[in-house]
Amino acid sequence: MISNKFSKIITLFLSVALLGSCLSDFKSIDDINLAASADQVVEHIQKNNYQNIKTDPKGNLYVLLSEFPTNDKAKNNDSVWVSHEVYTLDDKLVESSKGPILVKNDYKLGLYNDLLDTLKEKESCVMYFSGNDKFIKDIPAYKPYYIKIKIDSIINEKKRIEHYFLNNFDKTITAKGLDSYKIGDKVYLIKSIINDKDTLLADGDTSKVYYKGTLLNKAIFDEFLQTSDTTRLFNYVVNKDLTKTGFVAGFSLALNNLKNGERGTVIMYSEKAYGAGGSTSSGGGFSGIPIYSPLVFDIQVIKVGKLKK
Numbered sequence: 001m002i003s004n005k006f007s008k009i010i011t012l013f014l015s016v017a018l019l020g021s022c023l024s025d026f027k028s029i030d031d032i033n034l035a036a037s038a039d040q041v042v043e044h045i046q047k048n049n050y051q052n053i054k055t056d057p058k059g060n061l062y063v064l065l066s067e068f069p070t071n072d073k074a075k076n077n078d079s080v081w082v083s084h085e086v087y088t089l090d091d092k093l094v095e096s097s098k099g100p101i102l103v104k105n106d107y108k109l110g111l112y113n114d115l116l117d118t119l120k121e122k123e124s125c126v127m128y129f130s131g132n133d134k135f136i137k138d139i140p141a142y143k144p145y146y147i148k149i150k151i152d153s154i155i156n157e158k159k160r161i162e163h164y165f166l167n168n169f170d171k172t173i174t175a176k177g178l179d180s181y182k183i184g185d186k187v188y189l190i191k192s193i194i195n196d197k198d199t200l201l202a203d204g205d206t207s208k209v210y211y212k213g214t215l216l217n218k219a220i221f222d223e224f225l226q227t228s229d230t231t232r233l234f235n236y237v238v239n240k241d242l243t244k245t246g247f248v249a250g251f252s253l254a255l256n257n258l259k260n261g262e263r264g265t266v267i268m269y270s271e272k273a274y275g276a277g278g279s280t281s282s283g284g285g286f287s288g289i290p291i292y293s294p295l296v297f298d299i300q301v302i303k304v305g306k307l308k309k
Contacts, residue, residue: 036142038130040089044089044128045128050063051063052064056115060128060129061128062125062126062128063125063127064125065124065126065148066122066123067120067123068123069120071123072121072154072156073117074121075292076276076291077270078154078157079154079155080103080153080154080155081152081153081154082100082101082103082116082149082151083099083101083150083152084097084148086139086147088144088145089146094139100150115127115149119149119151121151121153122150122152122153123150123151124149124151125148125149126146126147126148127147128146129146157270160294161188161269162178164216164267165178165188165267169265183253183257184250184272186268186272187249187253187254187266189257189258189265190264190265190267191258191263193262193264193300194262195260195262198260200258201238202238202306204238205237205238205304205305206236206237206304207238207258207260207303207305208234208236208302208304209224209235209302210225210233210234210299210302211223211224211234211297211298212224213295214295214296214298216296236252238255239256240256248268248273250266251273251299253266254266254297255301258299258300258301259301259304261302262300262301263301265297265299266299267294267296269294270293273289273293274291274295275291276292278293
């Protein structure tokens with residue numbers, strides 16, 4: 001039997017389905033068919049003795065089949081592998097993704113958009129629809145149906161950065177783990193040339209810098225070419241307050257941690273770069289930066305200047 005708690009949810013679902021007819025002076029054919037569809041949905045839920053019944057933000061009923069409370073939900077620009085099967089209420093399969101399909105960025109998949117913002121990785125559910133829409137072309141109007149949905153995997157920034165790290169550095173480096181190169185929240189610096197003698201620069205000191213900025217796919221978006229002419233190098237003024245450098249936080253933090261002559265690769269999460277806004281600026285054959293893009297900079301400090309006090 002369905003518990004009292006879930007009976008209340010189903011009652012609410014039926015009330016929403018009948019609301020249109022209550023607001024009119026007569027029961028239209030639409031109202032009658034919609035109410036009948038809602039009744040059939042409730043019968044199917046009762047037949048399967050589903051307990052974990054919920055409603056999405058649009059009022060659609062769904063039942064969680066598997067829960068993974070500690071897993072992550074998909075965020076903007078994550079890549080999501082999702083599988084689905086569509087059934088009529090007599091459990092006849094009418095449509096299938098035939099295994100996981102890759103959904104990018106704003107993953108808009110018809111009527112279960114909101115569930116992709118609700119389900120966590122590895123979770124699955126059954127979601128019910130009254131059938132008064134045209135989402136599934138092979139199902140007649142007012143014939144209710146349900147969709148089995150599973151979030152098979154979520155490829156988020158963390159996984160993409162870890163994959164880049166493991167595939168672009170020597171095993172002697174990767175064996176230590178990415179976190180061993182952490183210089184700040186979600187910013188990592190792997191040095192390839194090290195200066196053991198000098199100290200880090202102080203506020204107000206300057207550094208002449210070569211750098212090349214790329215996305216994780218190695219597409220270049222900006223570069224100051226290596227040259228012996230230091231007047232043509234990028235000029236950076238050290239400021240420990242990363243909000244006042246005029247550059248993205250991850251880039252500034254890396255420069256604050258490089259001594260004279262040192263070279264390194266800094267990897268940063270998008271929130272330490274251009275985040276939700278991305279960057280549309282381009283030129284010199286370089287393209288802009290998509291939203292929520294982790295960035296990689298190859299940086300070398302060529303010359304430093306101390307602030308005169």
